[in-house]
Amino acid sequence: MAKLLKRMGVADDPTALQPSLNDCIEAMLGHCDTLIIEMLVGLTHASTPGHPRHVRGFQQPGIKAGIDSLNRQGEAVREVFKAELTRLVYEGGGKETVATEALRFEDLKLFEDEQLDASIEVARAQQEVATAVDDVLPAVDALVSTLLGWRTIQPGLNPLRPEVFVRALQHTLSVHLPEVTVREALVAPAAGLLGVNLRKLYRELADWLTSTGVEPAVPLGGRASKGTGAPTQTVADSVAKTLLTLDKLRKLLAGDFDSPKPRQEFLHTVPASMALLQDLKGGSEALIKRLEQRQKPTPAPAAPVDMLAEPPAQPNAPSQRIGQQLGDEVVRLMFDNLAQDQRLLPGFKKQLKAIEPAVQKLAEEDSRFFSDRNHPARQLLDKVTQRSLAFSSETDEGWARFVVTVEKAFKWAAESKVADADTFGELLDTLHKNWSGDDQNLRAKREEAARALLHAEQRNLLAQKLASEFAASLEGLEVADFIADFLKNSWSQVVAEAELSCVDGQADPFGYRALVDDLIWSVQKSTAQRGRARRLVQMIPGLIAKLREGLDRIGYPPELTQRFFDHLITLHKDAVQEGADPEVHAAADSAWSEPSKFGDTKDEQDSLWLDKGEAEESGFVDQEQYFAPEHVASPEAPQEEKEAEGAAPLRVDELRVGSWVELNVGGRWIRAQLTWCSPHGTLFMFTAQVGTAHSMSRRTLDKLRAMGHIKVVADRNVIDEALDQVAQQALKNSLGDKKP
Structure with missing residues (x-):
């Protein structure tokens, strides 16, 4: 070559x-x-x-x-x-x-x-x-x-x-x-x-x-891909000679190994017995007793047996034995993969080990555990495993209460003589009941913050449309840059908020949109001078008061507009005096030519703004404050932060609601879940298990990813990933069967 x-x-x-x-x-x-x-x-x-x-x-x-x-x-x-x-x-x-x-x-x-x-x-x-x-x-x-x-x-x-x-x-x-x-x-x-x-x-x-x-x-120092901490290989290398192949695994999912006898169906959403939803804190014995006393179907009367007849053929028996062995292997491999998952804490892995025999017993009788993601046993494992991801350490707030509730439920499942779909469904309902108080409070906080963010997005989208209209009205006119940028940034937010808050259908309920023409006329250099000074004297007080009223209505920070008012008053004063005062005239010329301090509005993300209440309610991360020098990782940053910079890239569009991440907030890493994103994908909200929200714009999220200040822990269900690794092992085992 x-x-x-x-x-x-x-x-x-x-x-x-x-x-x-x-x-x-x-x-x-x-x-x-x-x-x-x-x-x-x-x-x-x-x-x-x-x-x-x-x-x-x-x-x-x-x-x-x-x-x-x-x-x-x-x-x-x-x-x-x-x-x-x-x-x-x-x-x-x-x-x-x-x-x-x-x-x-x-x-x-x-x-x-x-x-x-x-x-x-x-x-x-x-x-x-x-x-x-x-x-x-x-x-x-x-x-x-x-x-x-x-x-x-x-x-x-x-x-x-x-x-x-x-x-x-x-x-x-x-x-x-x-x-x-x-x-x-x-x-x-x-x-x-x-x-x-x-x-x-x-x-x-x-x-x-x-x-x-x-x-x-x-x-990367051995980091798993996507920064998940999940094992990159299955742990089943010891099963070189195994039943597990893709073809057999597919048959197991299709129910080909199932017993021909009919099985009792279960309901996915309705508990089998509402009376069994007891609080495990004090009612575990009662729960056990009620489950064991559930009415069992009356057995059919035995048919007479002919002792001289040939024993009936059982053509399905070998297939059923293979299916049982295969199901046992899939469950074992799934739990082995979970045991190797670095994202799960040791205390929780101990609980998984305790419930494994009960799941094994269930899977022997009910292959729907493998094929139906809504099976109560799958749902139970999914819910508790995903909930465990809220904790990065066993010292985190809420961990002790979580692990106690799981321990009691899993302990009963491990010791119970009954291991069917209804049992697991009732256990899941009981856990939900134990968690419901905390979950309702967290849900209420999230919904309130989401409403604030949704309103902010609607206002910002309308403000962007208004900014384009204001820019079009300025074309061909001699207007200072700071005036144009004020209209496209601050004032567009004021007008947008006024229109959104109007419930009676008025087009301009407070006259904020009509004020734009007066403001532009008052600062034009080319405006005819005759009678202008007299009109300005009459309109300036009301104009300034109306501007301040609108900004106050949305709680716009005064520091962002103080320079604007200083320059505006200077221009108005010079116009009223018709340039007679050299000092005022020079100050007006300086204000006219000074570069704008409001930023470039060409990018929609630059004009994204939340008022103080919206920002506080949703824990909004202001990029100007967050990306100040004191927040940027220095060469002396902790080693874990430096390693975070190498996290595999994930586009924002691929980040799904429900994903768990590690987020660096104020120099401290926290575990949070993406619980909401706006319909237009401009705002995202992460929520920690303790209820604190951290919201941010798309631009801020991209910057955090680039700086290594946000790492994806899990963007899929952990149980699904563990079973996917079983499929990978089946694929490896299938290679030997396909050799020529």
């Missing part, structure tokens, strides 16, 4: 050209033909009898014919691979394609056989390539992360990561090898050959970038 550096033309003077990310991409894409040619050569050798590198299984007619077909279409194969690789690289890696990292437990029941095979096909190919490039890839990730602008290594953002090449290869083979069995037999060997040559390219790419002076990014 020709050297990459020589092809780039910088081998003689490595430092003469500092490469860009685009240079790297173009260099790698330039070697697509070489990658495919050498892959085809390797496959041909493997299918040639007597060749030192021949593979016995490749002598089969179908596989050999498939390799011959690829060779005959060599040029077309290269073109398809390059086109697909180019698309994937420039579109971010083809995230829409089914891939191992996107495999979700809940999606398996929807998979067709072809989709299941495609997932296994991609996983095997990725495994082959990953093994080949494992020693050189970290250096490439570090250097490419630097070209992307990151100080820490971000493997998932590398547009040239191995998965992209594998997906391009899979697409190419699917185009030119329509026979599924042939493609499945060849995809892993082809990926292995691709990986060997990709390793050479990676090594040369790393050498080239290093020689040109590109500094590698630094590791």
Whole structure:
């Protein structure tokens, strides 16, 4: 393979050209033909009898014919691979394609056989390539992360990561090898050959970038992706020989292993017995007694038994045993994954361990636990696990009460002789009742703060529209910049608030919009002078009073408008005196030419403003105060804050309501949940378990992310993630079953 550096033309003077990310991409894409040619050569050798590198299984007619077909279409194969690789690289890696990292437990029941095979096909190919490039890839990730602008290594953002090449290869083979069995037999060997040559390219790419002076990014110190603290691998490596495969897992979700006897249905939202909703603080014994005394169905009378008859056949028994074993394994792996999750506190993990046998017992009889996210047992685990994320330490306020309520509920479930859906539903209702007092108070605070923020967003959106109208009315007129900016910032908020608060439909209830024309006329340089001074004397007192009244009505900070009034009074005084006083006239000229202090209104986020009451009620983070020098992390900042700067990026649009984050407020890290975002996505509110709210604009949220002052702890349910890892393990186990 020709050297990459020589092809780039910088081998003689490595430092003469500092490469860009685009240079790297173009260099790698330039070697697509070489990658495919050498892959085809390797496959041909493997299918040639007597060749030192021949593979016995490749002598089969179908596989050999498939390799011959690829060779005959060599040029077309290269073109398809390059086109697909180019698309994937420039579109971010083809995230829409089914891939191992996107495999979700809940999606398996929807998979067709072809989709299941495609997932296994991609996983095997990725495994082959990953093994080949494992020693050189970290250096490439570090250097490419630097070209992307990151100080820490971000493997998932590398547009040239191995998965992209594998997906391009899979697409190419699917185009030119329509026979599924042939493609499945060849995809892993082809990926292995691709990986060997990709390793050479990676090594040369790393050498080239290093020689040109590109500094590698630094590791994250073992942080999990997205800053979640979740384990990046499943903990089930000890189950190499296992029942757990994707196909069997899909059958379990579909209920194929279920017993043919009918099962009693449960209601998702209505408790089985309202009388059982007792407070566990003092009523756990009564709850136990009532559950155990629940009326059981009367057994049917026994039929007479013929002792000479042959025993009935039980064709479903083996399948049922397999389903039971498989269900046991899924539950065990799920709890093992939860035990390894760093986000869950040790005290809570102890409670999970206590309830595991009860869940195991339930799952043996009711496979809906796996397939139905609304199953009461799943809901119980979901609710308590998500609630536990509110605490980052066992010393946090409210932790002791939370863990006691969970302990009592879980202890009863572990000791109970009854373990069915209704039991778990009743336990969940009891926990909700115990938590309801605190939850109602927190909900009331959140709703009140959300209403204030919603009103603020509506006012700001209307103010932006008014600002555009005011700007249009100023076109062609000689008006000082500070006047224009006052109208587009402060006064647009006043007029917007007045219109929103009007309930009788008046267009301008307080005359604030009509005042705009008078203000503009009073400060124009080109205004006719005859009679102007006399009119100004009559209108200025009322004009100033009306301006102050409007600003006071919305509680606009006086410090933001004091300079405006100082300059306005100077202009009015000079106009009344018709420039007779040299000192006043000079001051007026100075005010006219002074740059505006109200900021640039070109960006909608700059004009976002909350009044004092709205800000206090919602814990609004004012970016001007927050991003002052004393709030910005210094070189002497704590090590955990420095590590936070390397948290994997997450666009604001991907942050969902319900996500838990670590938020740096006033130099102290707190655990909070995104509980509300405005309809137009301009305002976000995070709430801590103790009830304190922290709201901010989109711009502030973006800045916090960039500074490492906000880290995502969990943006999905922890139970769902644990089951997804089970699906990942099933996929790994399926690879062995699919080997040719």
